[in-house]
Structure formats: structure tokens, C-alpha cells
Amino acid sequence: MTVAKTDKSKPDAGAARVPDPEGTRRNILEIASKEFALNGLSGARIDEIAARTRFSKRMIYYYFGDKEGLYLRALEDAYRQVREGEAHLDIEGLSPVAALTRLVEFTFDHHHRHEEFIRMVMIENIHHGQYLKQSEAIRALNVTAIDHISRIYSRGVEDGIFRPGLDPVELHWQVSALCFFNVSNRATFSMIFGRDFGAPAQLERLKQNTVEMMLRFVARGEAPAE
Amino acid sequence: MTVAKTDKSKPDAGAARVPDPEGTRRNILEIASKEFALNGLSGARIDEIAARTRFSKRMIYYYFGDKEGLYLRALEDAYRQVREGEAHLDIEGLSPVAALTRLVEFTFDHHHRHEEFIRMVMIENIHHGQYLKQSEAIRALNVTAIDHISRIYSRGVEDGIFRPGLDPVELHWQVSALCFFNVSNRATFSMIFGRDFGAPAQLERLKQNTVEMMLRFVARGEAPAE
DNA sequence: AATGATGTACGAACTAGATAGTACAGTCAA
DNA sequence: TTGACTGTACTATCTAGTTCGTACATCATT
Numbered sequence: 001m002t003v004a005k006t007d008k009s010k011p012d013a014g015a016a017r018v019p020d021p022e023g024t025r026r027n028i029l030e031i032a033s034k035e036f037a038l039n040g041l042s043g044a045r046i047d048e049i050a051a052r053t054r055f056s057k058r059m060i061y062y063y064f065g066d067k068e069g070l071y072l073r074a075l076e077d078a079y080r081q082v083r084e085g086e087a088h089l090d091i092e093g094l095s096p097v098a099a100l101t102r103l104v105e106f107t108f109d110h111h112h113r114h115e116e117f118i119r120m121v122m123i124e125n126i127h128h129g130q131y132l133k134q135s136e137a138i139r140a141l142n143v144t145a146i147d148h149i150s151r152i153y154s155r156g157v158e159d160g161i162f163r164p165g166l167d168p169v170e171l172h173w174q175v176s177a178l179c180f181f182n183v184s185n186r187a188t189f190s191m192i193f194g195r196d197f198g199a200p201a202q203l204e205r206l207k208q209n210t211v212e213m214m215l216r217f218v219a220r221g222e223a224p225a226e
Numbered sequence: 227m228t229v230a231k232t233d234k235s236k237p238d239a240g241a242a243r244v245p246d247p248e249g250t251r252r253n254i255l256e257i258a259s260k261e262f263a264l265n266g267l268s269g270a271r272i273d274e275i276a277a278r279t280r281f282s283k284r285m286i287y288y289y290f291g292d293k294e295g296l297y298l299r300a301l302e303d304a305y306r307q308v309r310e311g312e313a314h315l316d317i318e319g320l321s322p323v324a325a326l327t328r329l330v331e332f333t334f335d336h337h338h339r340h341e342e343f344i345r346m347v348m349i350e351n352i353h354h355g356q357y358l359k360q361s362e363a364i365r366a367l368n369v370t371a372i373d374h375i376s377r378i379y380s381r382g383v384e385d386g387i388f389r390p391g392l393d394p395v396e397l398h399w400q401v402s403a404l405c406f407f408n409v410s411n412r413a414t415f416s417m418i419f420g421r422d423f424g425a426p427a428q429l430e431r432l433k434q435n436t437v438e439m440m441l442r443f444v445a446r447g448e449a450p451a452e
Numbered sequence: 453a454a455t456g457a458t459g460t461a462c463g464a465a466c467t468a469g470a471t472a473g474t475a476c477a478g479t480c481a482a
Numbered sequence: 483t484t485g486a487c488t489g490t491a492c493t494a495t496c497t498a499g500t501t502c503g504t505a506c507a508t509c510a511t512t
Contacts (some may be wrong), residue, residue, distance in 0.1 A: 022489075040352055043268035046472060056489050061473065097450055120346055121414055129413030142418040161450060169419055170435060176401065176415070177407035186353030187407065188347055192368040193395055206307055209396060215449040216442040223441040224323055224387065247461070272498060282463045287499065 023065050028053050032060075033074040037116040040123050072131050078120040079138045085110060089148065096156030097215065103148055104175055104214050108207045111179040116157050118183040146172045153218065162218040174217070178210045251289050253281050258286075259300040263342040266349050297359050304346040305364045311336060313405045315374065323383030323441065329374055329420050330401055330440050334433045337405040344409040361435070379444065387442040404436045 031052045036046040046067055050057035064070040089106050091099040107194050109120060124132055132138055156162030182197070190197045197206070257278045261270040261385070272293055276283035290296040315332050317325040337344060350358055358364055375398050382388030408423070416423045 024487090034329075040266055042266060045470090047470090055232075057473085058489060065471065065504085069269075083380050090363065095452055097452055118354065120350060121411065125411055126345065126348060129417050132417055139418060139420075142326055145418070148393070153267075153508075155414060157363065161281075167431075168433065169421065173415065173432070174404065174435065175310045176411070178403050180411065181399075181407055184410070185347065185351055185402070187351045188358055189399065189402070191355050191358055192352035192365060192371070195395065205393075206399070209400065212449045213400065213439050213443050217435075219442070223438045224288050224445045226321055226323055250461080271496090273496090281461095283499085284463060288462075293498065373468080 009161040010213070021063075024055060024059060028042055028055065028060055028063065028070075029073055031117060032070050033077060033116065033120075036071055037078075041068075041127065044071075046070075057123065068131070072135060075120055075131055075225045076135055076137050079141055081140050082110070082114050083116070084116045085146070086145075086148075091148065091152065094150055096159055096161055099152045100149075100156070100214060100218070101211050103180075104211045105207060107175050108179045108182065108210055111183050112203065115183055118180060121180075131171055133190050136167045149175070156218060161220070163220045166218060171214070175210070175214060178213065183207055231376055245291075246443060254286055254289060254296075255299055255303055258296050259303060259342065259346075261350065262297055262300050263345040264302075267294075267353065270297075272296075294357070301346055301350060301357055302363050304343045304363055305367055308336070308340050308343045309371070311340070311366050311372075316375065322378055322385055324446070325378045326375075326382070327437050327438060328349070328404075330437045331433060333401055334408065334436055336404045337409050338429065341409055344406060345408075348410050352357055358449060375401070376401065376421065382444060389446045392444060397440070397444070399405060401436070401440060404439065408432055 009096070028049070032041060032049050035049050038044075044067075044148070046057060046060060050060055051071075053059070060070060088107075089103065089211060091102055094102060143188045146168050150168035153166065153168050154172060182203075186197050196202060244322050254275070258270070258275050261275050261278070264270075271294075272283060272286060274288060274328065275296075278283070286296060290299060312332075317328055320328060377393035379388060379392065379394050379397060383390045408429075414425050422428065
């Protein structure tokens with residue numbers, strides 16, 4: 001009694017006649033990414049993903065092998081998208097302080113705009129990074145991630161404005177922590193403190209705090225002591 | 227034909243004869259907490275939990291209703307344990323700087339020691355905090371979480387050592403972010419940068435960085451500008 | 453003390469439905 | 483005709499939750 005079937009006498013409302021493997025893959029991957037980001041690896045349902053695509057479940061297995069293969073591709077895609085976005089950051093010609101400020105603000109906003117990516121990373125960490133470990137592609141993508149902050153910091157030290165002896169990877173770690181947490185733990189944090197940490201004014205404060213934390217951390221001079 | 231019955235002539239290898247509801251609950255909850263922390267809500271298997279307890283699956287449903295009920299209790303238990311641990315922090319009599327230092331170091335170590343808790347919070351955030359929302363118990367537990375940092379900061383401002391105008395909840399947010407991220411994202415971060423962020427020496431550096439970030443952030447004076 | 457009734461604590465086996473994955477029969481362009 | 487691509491209709495298995503039942507303690511009644 002299959003009522004709502006796609007009518008095969010028609011060319012399926014448009015361009016289904018021309019084989020378009022790449023488009024098929026992309027469509028599946030897009031839907032799958034949302035499902036995985038929302039429900040996790042074990043929580044996502046292949047049938048649900050298939051239902052939301054323009055294709056049948058069969059296609060998922062044809063192109064991605066199995067559920068874990070699909071997840072891995074979704075994870076890779078998330079990293080790739082975000083890393084590509086980061087390429088648009090332009091800090092050449094800025095002073096070290098201005099550059100670091102822009103880098104932190106950008107990272108904060110970028111993470112905020114890419115909640116799906118944050119959730120994928122959370123999920124992957126729940127799995128102890130076991131899928132990331134399989135992905136040569138992701139590691140290759142990320143080696144350049146600290147280039148920006150590394151260069152900014154070096155220039156700041158040369159200019160005598162930043163203190164020497166700090167580790168760019170650790171600086172990146174700190175920026176990441178503050179920007180990531182803002183998205184990843186907003187739900188529980190907001191509930192516990194009865195305050196919406198996603199409100200624009202609050203976000204702006206958190207962002208400025210983050211900038212200031214980093215600027216103060218790299219600044220010359222000693223931390224306060226007794 | 228029930229072969230493997232508990233032999234009623236013997237006291238079942240110990241103390242199974244005395245009914246012990248509280249012990250049963252505790253045993254189930256302990257195992258369940260580990261399973262949920264390891265695999266998430268949808269990833270955890272009731273059968274697996276049951277197999278690891280000294281009891282049958284029937285008991286889980288007898289005491290906890292359903293899978294979500296069990297998860298909720300595990301979540302509450304995680305928060306309770308961690309909050310109880312925090313009560314042991316003694317900072318009375320210390321100067322604001324020393325007190326803040328100790329608070330941050332303690333928080334860093336405490337999070338590090340309670341990975342299971344961190345994972346439960348990650349998982350709960352994946353679920354948008356929808357179970358935490360149901361738990362009056364957890365919210366009641368957490369209202370006192372910022373008392374320490376709030377008092378330290380006030381004293382520091384009074385002493386003229388910390389700058390005024392900061393929000394204790396935001397300070398707590400920053401400490402949490404840095405300490406939480408260290409545990410939650412260690413897997414992916416370590417892989418991407420090919421460096422073990424769980425190594426003792428590295429942890430020590432991250433901890434000192436975190437202390438220094440907080441001390442510099444609350445210190446008097448301006449952040450560096452152009 | 454013996455008997456029976458009741459409630460708590462627990463287990464074995466089962467069920468209904470969900471879910472990942474597949475067999476097979478195509479379609480369509482070159 | 484070939485081979486890449488796609489849909490339909492499955493299946494095997496897994497999984498949350500249930501049914502039915504037992505063992506034992508307590509308490510009231512005789």
C-alpha cells in the first residue's frame with residue numbers, strides 16, 4: 001500500500017537521472033553529520049539518516065561501508081570544514097597584541113558558530129579518540145593549527161612585548177580550552193548557575209575575558225605573589 | 227530442570243541471605259556509573275551492567291525503573307561525589323593569592339582524579355542537559371560551588387591586591403574551562419599534536435599555567451595594549 | 453507453637469520491537 | 483553488454499523492558 005512512493009515514471013523531481021555519486025555522498029554526509037553530532041555514534045540511527053536523505057539506506061552502505069565508516073567521514077568532514085574556515089583569518093600587518101586579540105576573538109566566534117563541530121569533538125573524546133586515530137587525513141589537517149599563534153607569539157617576544165619561554169602549543173591549548181568550553185558545557189553550566197551563558201551580552205563578556213586572559217598571560221612582568 | 231540454582235542449604239557463599247536493598251542499589255549504581263561514563267547513555271547496555279553486578283537485570287528495573295532512571299541516578303551520584311570531595315579544600319587563613327593558587331591547583335587535580343565525573347558531564351551536555359534539568363538534587367548541590375572563589379576574590383579586592391569589577395561566576399567559569407578541558411579533550415588534543423598531555427611533567431606545566439592565568443587575570447593593572 | 457497471610461527482595465526466561473546490515477533484482481548510460 | 487549505481491524487501495541479532503515465579507522475614511491468629 002506504499003502510498004508516498006517516489007514515482008519512477010518521472011525523473012524524480014529533477015536531476016536524479018544523471019548519476020551524481022559525489023552529490024549523493026555529499027547529501028548523505030551532510031545529513032549523517034547532523035545526526036551524529038546530535039545523537040552520538042551509538043545514538044544515531046542509520047534508518048533515520050537514510051530517511052532524511054534523498055536516497056535509500058542501501059546507498060549509505062554502498063558509499064560508506066558501515067556505520068563506523070560513515071561516522072569517520074563525518075568526523076573528518078567536521079575538522080576539514082572548520083580548518084578551512086580558519087584560513088580566512090587575516091592577521092598579517094597587525095601588531096602582536098592586536099593579532100592575538102583578533103585570533104582569540106576569531107576562535108571564540110568560530111567555535112560558537114560551529115557547534116556541530118564542537119559536539120563531534122566531544123563525542124570523539126568520549127570514544128577516546130579511537131576514530132581520529134584511524135584518520136590520517138585529520139592529523140594532516142591539524143599540523144598547521146598552531147602556525148598562527150606561534151608566529152604571533154614569536155613576533156611579540158622579538159618586539160619585547162611578550163615574555164619569552166612560553167610554549168605556543170600550550171598557548172593554543174589555553175585558547176582552545178576557553179573557547180571550546182563555552183560551547184561544550186553551556187547547557188550544564190547555564191542550568192547550574194541559573195544564567196544563560198549563551199545570551200549575546202554574556203557571550204561578549206566571556207569573549208573579552210578570554211582575550212584579556214591571554215594578553216595578560218603573555219605580557220611581560222611577574223604574576224602577583226604574596 | 228533449573229540447574230544452576232542457588233543452593234538453599236548453603237548461605238550462598240557468604241551474605242546473600244540477608245536482604246540488603248541499600249547494598250544492592252549501591253552495587254548496581256557503581257557498575258552502572260562506570261558503564262555510562264564509558265559508553266554514554268545510548269552506548270551503555272543494561273544487560274552488560276546487569277552481568278557485572280551481583281544481581282539480575284530484574285533488579286535494575288526494580289530499583290531504578292528504567293534505563294533513563296538509572297542514568298539519572300548515576301549522574302546525580304557523580305555530582306554528589308565530586309562536590310563532597312571539594313568540601314575538603316581548606317583555604318581559611320591563606321592570603322588571597324595563596325588561596326586562589328590553592329583553589330586552582332586543587333580544582334585542576336580534582337578534575338584530573340575524577341575523569342568519570344568529567345565524562346558524565348560531557349555526556350550530559352551532549353544531551354543538552356536534559357537529565358540534569360530533571361534533577362532538583364543536583365542543582366541544590368551546586369549552588370555553593372562558587373562560594374570559595376567568591377570569598378577569595380572579595381578578600382583580594384578588599385586587600386587592594388585584586389582589581390574590582392570582576393564576576394565570581396565568570397572566574398569560576400574560567401577555572402572550570404581550563405581544568406575541565408584538560409581531561410575532556412586530552413584524547414583528541416594529544417593525537418593532533420602528537421604529544422601526551424597526560425604525562426606528569428606536562429600536567430604540571432598546564433596546572434602552573436592555569437594558576438598563573440588566573441592570578442594575572444585578577445591582578446591590578448591593565449592588560450597590555452598597543 | 454503452629455498456621456497462614458502479606459510484603460520485600462530477588463532470578464530465569466521470555467517478548468516485542470528496534471537496528472545494522474544484506475540479497476537480489478533491477479536501471480541506465482556508454 | 484557491461485558495469486556503476488540504486489531501490490525493495492528482507493534477516494539475524496540485539497536490547498529494553500516484562501512475566502511469572504521463588505525465598506524469606508514479619509506479623510496476626512488460633
